[in-house]
Amino acid sequence: MPKVTIDGITIEVPEGTTILQAARMIGERNKADRYVVPPAMCYYSKLETSGGYCRTCLVKVPKGSDKDPRPMPKPVPSCRTTVMDGMEVANTTDPTLIDARNGVVEMLLINHPLDCPICDQAGECHLQDLSYENGTAASRYEFERRTFEPIDIGDTIKLHMTRCILCYRCVKVAEQITDGRVHGVINRGDAAEISTYIEQAIDNDFSGNMIDVCPVGALTDRTFRFASRVWFTKPMDAHRDCETPGCDGKVVLWLKGDEVLRVTGRKDQWGEVESFICNTCRYDRKDLAAWTVEGPRNVDRHSVISQGHYHLKRTQPLLTAPAPNVPELAKRKDLKDR
């Protein structure tokens, strides 16, 4: 089994493991070492061919392997690069890499609306976490941001294309988990967008999983919208005997009192669902009596949900109007003082 060293921590992993998976194994072995895990916005271990797009998980490889110790000339995406025996990886220990990653995060944010206060994903958004942990102080982008009108794609899903980071996860869910993809990526370059092209409802047994895999608030649950900020709800593990083939009925119920506000898949510490659930579980069983409740969901420690409040992120000041330009922001004294 190949041995890899990430930021000085060595682990032995099965053949074919990627650097990202190896780093996660280090993080699972010892929580204190979790800092070696690169952020991943597009990779999703349950979706084939995912990863490689967002470039947030880039790492440096100063030593390729014992056999070929040459360094890799450019940073590589850890989510799609396989570990070789004797490989050495720098994630947090290389300043040029940290700089490169900050650059990627800045790019991801230049067209992002930063409308967190009105976004349903606030509190569960991976982009929020990412910019908090890897962002630079302020964006230098002063041009008009790309905007799109929010649209309903079916009865249950709202698409806020403005917030999308084009991670392709939802496309891969539709392709690999559902039986009939009707949405995809149209146009190219920075005009690319998630769309059905002709107005069309996304409607099949597993389509709701698109919401769970979306790392930002681009795809949200219309049946939950604005019902509550996520940090005012109480997540509970629950299950039921689900008849839909392929669904194990294991979910998280997001409760307010006894009321089921939302049903989602169970996300692990890397933000990935443990299994994909069907739309019947997600939308049609919003009645506590339909479920066997197992107990409170163990939500990750560093997450804002468990902190019980929406913590102000360094780069994302709370705004009450759609995102203004940065120079305007800089003028606002109240923000400067923070």
Added chain:
Amino acid sequence: MARKILFEHIDKPGIRGLEGYRAHGGYRSVEKALRTMAPEAVVEEVKKSGLRGRGGAGFPTGMKWSFLAKPEGVPRYLVVNADESEPGTFKDRYLMERIPHLLIEGMVTSSFALGANTAFIYIRGEYFHVARILEQAIGEARAAGWLGRNILGSGFDLDIHVQVGAGAYICGEETALLESLEGKRGNPRLKPPFPAVKGLYQCPTVVNNVETIAAVVPIVNDGGEEYAKVGVGRSTGTKLISAGGNIKRPGVYEIELGLPCDEFINSDEYCGGVDGRAFKAVVPGGSSVPIVPYELFLRTAKGEPRLMSYESLSDGGFVSGTMLGSGGFYAYNDAQCIVRSTWNHARFYHHESCGQCSPCREGTGWLDKVLERLELGEGRAEDIDLLWDIQRKIEGNTICPLGDAAAWPVASAIRHFRDEFEYHVTHREKVKDPRHFAREPFRRTARPQTV
């Protein structure tokens, strides 16, 4: 007259048809290879020739061919890259229009060497008229037995198909090209796996440029060693250069690698010197390679005369050198504005980014907008450093080299022509006139910067 290898017969009447082509020794390489050589021997000759890919990257062709995986029972493919979208490049079009059988012949010989029984020519959609010429040539070749079943009784079968694209520069990148050939969006694939292992339809595939494959013909005819005698050092053979911009004699020239740059740009056999008052800058290998001041094109930083070769053009690295690239050569006279040109380059890459990865998708648009602002007289002094920082954050962090290609022209323009960028900040009113430097040519105030 310099020696011509590919274009030896290009001016002969009837060379476009099979009969005329054959009359000038056409398809000899097929006869030689299929009748007297083993496939490995052909690969060996290509290795000996030192031929390097003519599509831009200059990777040794023989080595690429020897990487081709050969699993049992899996077809292999040869795909010819005729996408030719690199701004400044029009040599493949010229070759295919005038001497299409040279490409077909090279494909038969190369496919034999690689053990491919199906080969594709992926040609950009705008070249529909060229695709028709190729299809006609393929028809002729098939009727005459140079294609099809059991060619020359050797037991070797080959079909060639022409596939048109539909307008996307990125489809020149080999894995995007394969995606497009499979009927998909031209999104480059992550490498590894490389096409030599998993290419078209996940089968082992070699992708080569039109000119590369054409060069296989003389290599097999005369032997790899003969070919390697032409050129200089590791830049063997000849190269097609498509020359444009502000020169007296634009056109496609076949040069021996190692030709002095001065001779190429100034002699009447080639570019014929400047069209206008004086040369300012040169882009020698397509828009993706760094732009260099005219003086640095003629001479390296060490003061040695620069040659048209892979090594000499990149002498000095990115600080004072550039690259041979695809051979898309264009020169600027002193009425041209480097900021405007850089904006145009950036706009091109913004338009052509496939949008898969975030640094390129977002960064190319950002570069475009900041450069637009500078050129239109609305820039600020900090914009120059901002541009530098944006390009730095794209370069090396993307899936495919388009990100680098977008970054380099910006970096090199700032490096060598920073004074012009500064002028745009200090003379905002003047630069609002789009022809500002045509009226009043820009005088360089600073020495080439070495950032």
Added chain:
Amino acid sequence: MSARTRPVTTTEGVRPFAFSATALAECRELIARYPEGRSKSALIPILHIAQAENDGWLSVNAMDAVAELLGLRRIEVYEVASFYSMFNLHPVGTYVLDVCRTTPCMLRGSDELIAHLEKKLGIHPGETTKDGMFTLKTVECLGSCGTGPMLQCGARYHEDLTVEKVDRLIDELRARNQRANYTDR
């Protein structure tokens, strides 16, 4: 992309699409080139044919017909058609003038040529004249940089253009009044 292609919301009022017999035969010949199970490879060439059959643009109906012919999901066709710049997803004029604007052509005067065409036709790039005759489109390097400035109309390149030459071209095209397609022979 100069302008973002907005998703279409309805096919109402758009004329139905069906391949002509000759076009269909050509499509079948194309499909037969590819290995078993790889007919999707024919998508781009077939979209060109469909565009030529549908007045120079790809309506949803035309794309759906292509999807059906190749047994693809519709979205697969929309994704591809919207990626490539030669496919027009909105109606265009009888002639689409693809004017190159990339740097080598710019060095040889394409900015001035485009400005002249804008003035002469009274439209900006991306727009169509009121009489439906011309659509002006700016495109990237067409491999004709030594003979720039240049434009493409249908399958033909018009090179070494000057103001006078382009004026004559416009007059000729207007008089001929016959759609030019990329697939023209």
